[in-house]
Amino acid sequence: xxxxxxxxxxxxxxxxxxxxxxxxxxxxxxxxxxxxxxxxxxxxxxxxxxxxxxxxxxxxxxxxxxxxxxxxxxxxxxxxxxxxxxxxxxxxxxxxxxxxxxxxxxxxxxxxxxxxxxxxxxxxxxxxxxxxxxxxxxxxxxxxxxxxxxxxxxxxxxxxxxxxxxxxxxxxxxxxxxxxxxxxxxxxxxxxxxxxxxxxxxxxxxxxxxxxxxxxxxxxxxxxxxxxxxxxxxxxxxxxxxxxxxxxxxxxxxxxxxxxxxxxxxxxxxxxxxxxxxxxxxxxxxxxxxxxxxxxxxxxxxxxxxxxxxxxxxxxxxxxxxxxxxxxxxxxxxxxxxxxxxxxxxxxxxxxxxxxxxxxxxxxxxxxxxxxxxxxxxxxxxxxxxxxxxxxxxxxxxxxxxxxxxxxxxxxxxxxxxxxxxxxxxxxxxxxxxxxxxxxxxxxxxxxxxxxxxxxxxxxxxxxxxxxxxxxxxxxxxxxxxxxxxxxxxxxxxxxxxxxxxx
Numbered sequence: 001x002x003x004x005x006x007x008x009x010x011x012x013x014x015x016x017x018x019x020x021x022x023x024x025x026x027x028x029x030x031x032x033x034x035x036x037x038x039x040x041x042x043x044x045x046x047x048x049x050x051x052x053x054x055x056x057x058x059x060x061x062x063x064x065x066x067x068x069x070x071x072x073x074x075x076x077x078x079x080x081x082x083x084x085x086x087x088x089x090x091x092x093x094x095x096x097x098x099x100x101x102x103x104x105x106x107x108x109x110x111x112x113x114x115x116x117x118x119x120x121x122x123x124x125x126x127x128x129x130x131x132x133x134x135x136x137x138x139x140x141x142x143x144x145x146x147x148x149x150x151x152x153x154x155x156x157x158x159x160x161x162x163x164x165x166x167x168x169x170x171x172x173x174x175x176x177x178x179x180x181x182x183x184x185x186x187x188x189x190x191x192x193x194x195x196x197x198x199x200x201x202x203x204x205x206x207x208x209x210x211x212x213x214x215x216x217x218x219x220x221x222x223x224x225x226x227x228x229x230x231x232x233x234x235x236x237x238x239x240x241x242x243x244x245x246x247x248x249x250x251x252x253x254x255x256x257x258x259x260x261x262x263x264x265x266x267x268x269x270x271x272x273x274x275x276x277x278x279x280x281x282x283x284x285x286x287x288x289x290x291x292x293x294x295x296x297x298x299x300x301x302x303x304x305x306x307x308x309x310x311x312x313x314x315x316x317x318x319x320x321x322x323x324x325x326x327x328x329x330x331x332x333x334x335x336x337x338x339x340x341x342x343x344x345x346x347x348x349x350x351x352x353x354x355x356x357x358x359x360x361x362x363x364x365x366x367x368x369x370x371x372x373x374x375x376x377x378x379x380x381x382x383x384x385x386x387x388x389x390x391x392x393x394x395x396x397x398x399x400x401x402x403x404x405x406x407x408x409x410x411x412x413x414x415x416x417x418x419x420x421x422x423x424x425x426x427x428x429x430x431x432x433x434x435x436x437x438x439x440x441x442x443x444x445x446x447x448x449x450x451x452x453x454x455x456x457x458x459x460x461x462x463x464x465x466x467x468x469x470x471x472x473x474x475x476x477x478x479x480x481x482x483x484x485x486x487x488x489x490x491x492x493x494x495x496x497x498x499x500x501x502x503x
């Protein structure tokens with residue numbers, strides 16, 4: 001546990017760190033100041049490392065450096081000092097790998113070094129190039145490589161390297177994006193220092209705004225551990241989610257040189273990773289231990305449109321829950337699913353269950369107790385043209401509405417305008433409406449996880465996901481109301497959630 005100096009609120013009163021208004025209790029937030037993209041996710045010597053974009057000097061974007069936190073369970077994080085501070089250039093997003101064989105020649109002859117690959121932003125020249133740094137002390141500090149930059153196209157929008165080893169083709173791979181051209185490049189290296197362009201992908205799918213934070217992941221098909229496919233994810237800073245920030249993915253194959261969409265399995269137009277307004281720049285962990293099934297990623301639970309105005313203090317920005325990825329078949333195509341890692345179940349306590357039964361028309365049924373942090377599981381069964389509305393609300397009214405239309409086979413998510421949002425300069429972006437198509441809506445399972453200002457909703461075991469930030473004015477709860485048709489509750493269980501804060 002890290003000790004911190006006392007802090008005062010605007011009225012001069014002492015504030016207990018970790019208990020401020022809106023702060024999540026089991027989602028990672030920095031002690032103070034701005035954070036955004038997760039970076040350099042790696043497991044090494046018993047520690048999960050979470051590096052992240054961080055402004056050490058204020059709660060607005062700027063002075064980009066790599067913050068650092070470690071965990072032994074992916075849930076309880078201990079924040080450490082800045083790992084890679086800004087120099088004459090900002091330190092943008094990237095990845096970390098373990099150089100087990102000292103392939104780079106940057107080892108110290110004892111333990112394998114951690115190699116960080118990141119984008120350096122030269123603000124004077126408006127140039128982004130790829131750099132590397134190495135650590136001999138388990139990521140607590142890094143030394144910049146003397147041969148930087150390792151890739152420099154003289155471009156203003158060339159960023160976010162993801163590095164991994166591709167065993168079938170026997171090379172290290174770097175996935176990096178030309179943001180405004182909507183092109184992903186694939187580079188190869190034998191020594192982890194010199195890189196050669198091998199292939200490209202794009203433009204494809206959503207090409208509004210800028211592409212950012214690519215990740216290339218080998219993901220198993222659910223129920224078939226011997227079957228897996230490559231998933232290429234890329235974030236789009238504006239456009240994919242009701243005009244806001246979001247991410248798209250493609251399912252296909254990767255031969256070590258380029259990525260190809262599988263025309264019979266993947267969607268050539270791409271598909272949304274998360275249907276909510278607040279899930280961005282997700283990255284996967286490198287070198288997961290055998291005890292943690294993977295792949296596992298975590299995302300920045302915010303966005304480019306409204307995140308910089310979110311009314312939190314002294315911190316701004318949070319991470320999502322760590323999520324395990326899987327592929328599943330739906331209507332002849334493979335889709336990407338996400339679900340909370342199994343360890344999250346250990347945070348649940350004080351279970352409250354309702355007796356299953358019919359849901360009468362117009363009945364506004366409260367589910368479980370209101371709280372700052374809870375997990376609500378709800379199974380709704382359609383008996384004929386059912387239309388149901390599930391609402392996450394506080395004492396002032398609805399925060400998120402989930403409309404289930406079994407006739408149209410749709411789920412409609414709406415984030416509502418609330419008091420604090422009305423004061424935001426970008427308040428028009430705060431209200432979001434997203435429609436999700438689902439086949440065979442005879443039974444719909446919802447897992448609603450609320451933690452302070454964070455809401456994550458997993459539909460049918462993670463086959464669709466919706467993530468959003470809200471700012472409750474009091475205790476939060478859920479309600480369900482039947483609008484038409486015949487519907488029953490098959491299961492309704494609530495758990496209060498424990499805290500993992502290390503403050």
